[in-house]
Amino acid sequence: MTPFPPEPRERAQAPHSREEWVDQWRTTAIVWMTVFHAVFDLQNWRVLEIPHFHQNPAWMWQRTLIVTIFLSCMAVSQALCHGRQQAAAAFWRRWLQIAGAAALVTAGSAVMFPTSYITFGVLHAVAVMLLVLRGLRQVPWLGWDRPALRWRDHVPGLLLAALMAVSPWMMRHPVFDSRWLNGTGWVTQLPITQDYVPLFPWLAVVLVAYEFGRWTLAQPGRWSSGRARWPQGLRWPRGMLILSRHSLSYYLLHQPVLLASFAVILRIVRGAWPV
Known part of the structure; x- marks a missing residue:
């Protein structure tokens, strides 16, 4: 599980350029992910006894919710970037960082888990999904090149999301079971790997969140202030939001720090x- 690209900066609103409500959600996911991975590490070293951790619904549903929040934040951020005309150079710079980090994850996991290393985890999925979203902006019938002022402006994107959600059941075939094609999600059996976030059906979550981001852009009075969008008693202190703003770095470092700390x-x- 991993954080995702930070929100865009709004040219005319320097002091409050970031959407704080997105930062709040992403920070929540980061903290939750850290706790999840801490429990995973401790049970892996048999400090905690959690039978069948990888099949335990209570823990697997938590993983699903964490990934859902991360992907949703990424998609909303991309919708805001698109609506505010983010420079192409900024997009490609961030994309190269994420793709490079994904390659590091594959290399590192291959050393630690030779039989179950990661070939299509969250970072790999985000790198591909960013390209997919950028390509879909050029599709005329989606209407992503204009503001979503009416509810029906979201219908094409939501219909495409529904198609992506059911595609794993429509398209699955043994040919996609290979390590290098299972990232599609059209597999007949789940791969043995330390992390797996296939394009389908997760792209459906991304498209729904992207449409939500377009909707917020059409209602600037309601969504321009993140502080108004988050319950006062549940709001993370501003200092905690640095986790969201440096989410990729945190993701790459948090597990080595956790493992080293627990080992000591x-x-x-x-x-x-520990062994």
Whole structure:
């Protein structure tokens, strides 16, 4: 699981250029992800006893919700970037960072988990989804080149999302079970891997969130202030939002830091390094 591209900066609103409500959601997902991975690491080292962790519905549903929040934040951010005419150079710079990070994840996981390394995890999915969204902006019947002022302006995108949601059941075939094609999601059996976020049906979540982002752009009075969109008692302090603004760096570093910290603590408490 991973954070996603930061929100765009609005040229005319320097002090409040970021959409704080998106930062709040992404920070929530980052904190949740950190707790999830901490529990995963501790049960992997048999400090916690959680039988069949990877098949435990309570934990797997948490993973699904965390990924949903991350992908939704990414898609909303892209809709805002598109609506505010983000420079192409900024997009490609961020895309190269994400694609490079995905390659690092594959290389690192291949060393740690030779039989279940990651070939299409969250970062890989985000890198491809960013390209898909950029390409879909050129599709005339989606209408993404104009403001979504009426409810029916969202219908084409939502219909496409519905088609993507059901495509794994319509298109699955053994040919997609290979390690290098299972990223489509059209598999007949799930791959054995440490992280797996296939394009389908997850692109459906991304398209729905993108349409929501277009809707917020059409209602600037309601959504221009993030502070008004988040319950006061549940709001993260502004200092915590740095996690959202540096989400990719945090994602790449949090697991090594967690593992190193737990290893040192267990060495002190147990007198031996965990294995």
